[in-house]
Amino acid sequence: MKFKNHLFNLLGIRTAFAHCDIPCGIYDPISAKIAAQTVLKATMRLEAVDFSSGVTSVSQPNVIARLIHVKEEHAQQVKNELNIIWSDYFKPEHLDKYPDLHNLFWNANKLAGTTKQNVDSASARKLVEIVDEISKIFWSTKGIEYSDNVADVRFGAI
Amino acid sequence: MNNLLLFIKQFRLFNISGQSMLPILSDGDVVITTSRIDFFQRGSIIVFTHNSNKEILFVKRIIGLPTEILNCNESFENIIIDSDEIFVLGDNQLDSFDSRKYGPIKMDQVLGKIIFRVWPLNKFGLIK
Structure with a gap:
């Protein structure tokens, strides 16, 4: 991509935008x-x-309610963010190069639903992985190799 | 010699970015334009500058010619095109930012009509 840009600059080829959106x-x-x-x-x-000692304080259900609320809200946000990219960014020509694209988005949406319905860290981990797979494809369409090297630091401790 | 230079000077190369001209033009195509105004007609695909920033270029198809009255915007109101303007649309009309949004463009914004594709090689040839 960089080589192409250098070549275009050298030859004085300007870019004309066939914009699809604003x-x-x-x-x-x-x-x-x-x-x-x-x-x-x-x-x-x-x-x-830990429920081994039963509920001893009202703060316990409060914490649980808040965690469930955050989980529900952010699983929906994953769906919303991915679906915007799916419908607005990706085009039929991307499918030629990445034929599994629709399946990835479909599976990500299903997994986001699963993480709402259950308390299952394996599904949530898979959701993170599939978002990474989509990110790799997204950035490769722009000629960039995707990496999220601050992911662990961002996640922090449990 | 001067005539030859003038002839060559009318042609320019542009790289296409975006999908609003699918299926005729795709993202990454490299095309040649001519600046000869007598080649411009309804249906011509043109490269033109942004109305306030001349560094930003767009590609669309001419739909309305000077002095015509059109009715194809979202509010269904008639659009009167001035004598120095044209109305442009993207071919991928379900997904295009064009004169329906920003109105007709001035003729002096037009840099050229796309006539030939040089890249990719499997699509090399005239563009009608």
Whole structure:
């Protein structure tokens, strides 16, 4: 991509935009990634709740309610963010190069639903992974190799 | 010699970015334009500048010619095209930012009509 840009500059070839939307629409799957990580963290915290001594304080159900609310809200946010990219950014020509694209988005939506219905960190982890797969494809369409090397730091401790 | 230089000067190369001209033009195509105004007609695909920033270029198809009255915007109101203007649309009309949104463009914004594709090689040839 860089070579192509250099060549165009050298030959004086300018870019003419055949815009599909209002110019400067910004798309980035990072919002979906952060929401998916939030789902995973809320799920892991829910799984870690200790009920062995029963409910001894009103703060316990309060914490659980808040974690469930965060999990529900962010799983929906994953769906919303991904579906905008699916419908507005990706085009039929991308499908030629990435024939599994529709399946990835469909599976991500299903997984986001599963993470709402259950308290299952394995599903939430898969959701994070599938958002990463979509991100890889998204950035490769722009000629960039995707990496999220601050993912673990962002996620932090449980 | 001067005539030859003038002839060559009318042609320019442009790289296409975006999908609003699918299926005729795709993202990444490289095309040649001519600046000869007598080649411009309804249906011509043109490259033109943004109305306030001349550095930003767009590609659309001419639909309405100067002095015509059109009715194809979202509010269903008639649009009167001035004598120095044209009305442009993207071919992918369900997904295009064009004169329906920003109105007719001035003729002096037009840089050229796309006549030939040089890249990709499997689509090399005239563009009608």
